[in-house]
Amino acid sequence: MTQTHTSAEPTLFRIAGFPYFLIAFIARLPFAMMVVGVLTVVVSARGSLSLGGLTSAAVGLGTACFGPLLGAAADRFGQRVVLLIVALANGTMLFLFTVVVYGESADALVLIAAIGIGATAPQVSPLSRSRLVTLIRERVEDSRQPRTVSGTMAYESAADETVFVFGPFIVGILASAIAPWAPLVGAAVLTVVFVGAFALHPSARHVSRERGEDGKALSPVSELFRPQLLVVILGILGVGIFFGTMLTSLTSFMADRDAAEQAGLLYGVMGVGSAILALGVAWLPPAFSLRARWLVFSGILLAGSLLLGLVDSPAMMMLALAIMGIGIGPTLVTQYSFGAALSPLGRSATVMTMLGSGIVVGQSIGAAVAGEIAESVGTSAALVLPMFAAAVAFGAGLLNWVLSSSRRRRRTVAA
Template sequence: MSAPAAVDDRPLIVHTGPWYFPIAFLARLPFAMMVVGVLTLVVSSTGSVALGGLTSAAVGIGTVLAGPVVGDAVDRLGQRRVLVPLGLVNSALLAAFPFVVAAATADWMLLLTALFIGLTAPQAAAMSRSRLMAIIRERLSVSRRERTFSRTMAYESAADETAFVIGPVVVGILASFIAPWAPVAGAAVLSFVFVTAFALHPTARAASPAAGDEPAVIAPARELLRAPVLVIVAATFAVGAFFGATLTSLTAFMDVQGDVDSAALLYGVMGIGSAVLALAVAVLPTRFALRWRWMLFAAVLVAATAAFTLSGTVTAVTVALAIMGLGVGPTLVTLFSLAGARAPIGRTATVMTVLGSSVALAQSLASAVTGAVAEDFGAETAMVFPLVAAGVVLLLAVVNVAVERRARRVSVASVASVDAGGPVEAVAGGVRDD
């Protein structure tokens, strides 16, 4: 067996190296660009918003189908063995997609290629969370772990927010100044270079089974179906739906205003506040429990989205988007923090990948549905969909409180059984709320 890593009081960046964070950030951009890039290219080439929405939805479906499989493979084989081939295949498919669009004589060819792009999507964000959690757990002293974990999850969520905002902006810039195929080609280059660099970075060893070690303890897959995990998956799905519905309805609104090219830039307004406040969550006191953070920031999101839905001018929409960012960023931080605490033993990469897949799938499906509604019923009707998604996030915050209370009762009953000499029974999906 290999020797365990030394535990010390040095900052996390000393263990990762200074280049890890920029590489990990750039590695997640292809994932953030591919849904919008595929949508933009198909709509530009075919003139059909509905077909573009369906094609981008196929990317999301492929992602969510592959997510649990990829996460399980990473937990068992390590990140390098999985991410390197995935990144290479994904970059090749992205590079080929513009040619498929140009040559396709049937819609199913576009949908099938988009599905395979999603199936091979290397979810660097989920892998980064899993990797950093392993480093914190194995190499940092106990006194530094809790605060470092909180700050790291805040950074990761802010990085996700920034990537999901920068991705559409980059797509808009490349499509406007070069050609509609340029964003997909750019994603292919980024995937080839930075996903490979991320996969080969020395920190990948932290989240990989060591050669010659005994097999790692991995909880059975059924532990992923416990309520404390499922409620988080459902909430991240709702957040993804919020992203997709907001971007698509905003695009439809700006199309009515005669300035559709500015939609991605306006979308970036939401991302600025989202990323900043997501980072600020790290300084919140630990006594401000995660369940109440979720409820508070989800309520802010609902109120701001209601204003967005009722807005009739570009100025009002811009203000509403800025406030929406103040709700969605901290909500994502809270969800991923809860997921890290509740992940079954040995299933961290699986849980993080499932969450990333949920966001991508929901974003794609919401884009498809919202795009079809906008085409048939107009932008005003489409702008109701973000409010529905935000309302689901808030509703699930209430459900989460009930789930936590039930889990505590089960835990207390289990401890009482042990104290009374009864059988010892592990409580899976344990709940931490601070």
Template sequence: MDTTRTATIDVPPHDTRTRDARPRRRTLIQHTGWAYWPIAFIARLPFAMMTVGVLMLVVAETRSVGLGGLTSAAVGVGVVVAGPVIGDLVDRHGQRRVLVPVGLANGILLALFPLIVMGGMPEGAVLGAALAIGLTAPQAAAMSRSRLLTIIGSRLDPERRGVTTTRIMSYESAADETAFVIGPFLVGILAAVIAPWAPIAIAAVLSFGFVTAFALHPTARVRPIVGDAAAERAPIRAVFSTRILILVGATFGVGMFFGGTLTSLTAFAQAQGDEARAGLLYGLMGIGSAVLALGVVLLPARFAARWRWILFSLVLTLAAVGYTSAHDFSSVMVWLLVMGLGVGPNLVTLFSLAGERAPAGRAATTMTLLGSALTLAQALTSAVVGWVAEEVSLAAAMAVPALAGVIVLCLGILNAAASRRAPAASVPPTSRETAQMSR
């Protein structure tokens, strides 16, 4: 076997010399190959586009903001229902066998959705189609995290795993931030330049092409080495432990923040007579957030994850309170920039802790659970905040991001208290090398 090629990450477990001598000295990029990174990034764009794209298409065709919000929420419900199931199937059968049919089904449903909406189908059919889109969402971001964590845990030297894990979680969170900015931005541009159906059609093409390419990439074959602790798959109930559910709750809070900020910012820009400016301002927050997310790797290791969670949640909450009181574009820009400084590092911290706490052989299930919570919260909050902005007040809508920040902060405090009480023996065997980083 030629161990210099990317596909050789599936080194036979019985070959101790090859497994321990050469592959563990290679870097993560040498294991994945350079092509993996752009493929994995573009593969997450359909997921970032579908919620907003469905909303805009339904509103444009039916003139009903209420139906649009319900349709967007249906996508989110489908994601959160199917996410843990898809994650469990991936942990059992591997990413390739699951992602190929799921990605193809999602592409087909996305391609059919404009026909359903524009064909005057009943509201129930529209909501059912949106739910099916969510149920088949491939969640490439969660799969990428799981795939990379598996490579790190089974192919890199133990002394390099902790630092590499932090760097990869920083990159993945920054990539998510960028995708969540580019996704809605592409939806707005394509809808304005071509037609409201165009974003969904483009998302279908990306799902067919790049999700399939991501699923078929050689890294999809990587599995934990037989004989390692990670090879002993924990039962599914282990994923629903308190230590992981607290991360799911915090990720739900971050999703609330995203949905509340985007929708309230759109309502604010509309009230100011410049609705098109909302996307640019939201992108400004996302870019700053992505940059600082990458900067988390520069923080000293003694700055434990539980304290990072609290500090950056406090920054997020205080900035969101300031955003609530903004009355013009200039002040909104300032508060959006500061909010970005808090949300990016929070995502890095939450997903890093999820990687450490994932039960043995359940990395994909854990990551999809967090990703599902993020998407569901964003979809539901967007629908609720849109209603609040129309039926209650703009000020009430702009207060939702602050509420989301408080939720993330309170859960961070609860996590810190629980971490101090937790005995060392409670740390899962798959995370012993990196557990010290979060204590």
């Protein structure tokens, strides 16, 4: 009898349904295509690699500045209306940017249009996390919630990494087969169709239940600035800086060997391992606590990054990347799990977009600084930056351990 009851308990996959996961996955693709697509079309139309890099950074800047605001709007007005408006706005901006780039407009207008693309970028990944966490809180029994949340964050992180591998690949195919503007037009169509479908999916209705009768969040804004949550944002910022500095310094490393085009292949070694290990987090035992996971896996990331000071060949670089891949995926999953656990009532979308923006800001800063140092000082100096970023992620894990211990002691005293 007990066995029948257990098997009848709904899983998140059954609650949300397969169409949800398919739509949410495809709806992420446009964002992964935007940055590379913008770079491709600017370099082709304007003949300036420097302007292309600045334009890509402008997209990231727009996303970082407006992403949390879109999350707050989704918490306030519901995901459905915000996503529908943003999908149409972003599709329009992508078309407009293409027209501006191929026109006679000044470079400054190109940069402004790029910021507009980033500002209207649909926050599908963080809003999907927020939506699924809400479904878990509502429909999954309490005893199964921690493992289900952990598994959900693992899937979401793996989906993000998969999309960011396929996104540039699709851009390359469309740009080669049709024209440099094709990836942006394709991204615009995908945005309107699939982000629209993501907005209209029935699961969007569940998120609004965390708001009060007056439509306001059930917790004050000050809850977003608790030390425990700020430490998670610091840690995820470190991961973002790592992504930006690692890819840029790796490109410089391979360029020194006249094989810059192979940087993406080597980077894939870390990406594949990271995605696989991220999914594996769902099967870790509950006794291996979240705060312990953060320390262990960010420690592996830091140890792998220290090998960058010794690499002298692509083979040695692959070994370092493989070790770092073991640490980076589970660290990211753990940080998102903390974000989900610490989200104030009615502000989960805001928290998730803050975390997502932390990665974007970190990537933009890391890529810009690493590129400048690699060009002016050299590759060896640039390879120190991923070590610094990994140290930030690990240090935030230590702070989180201390804060978690203090919180546990307070609960014990109160009890």
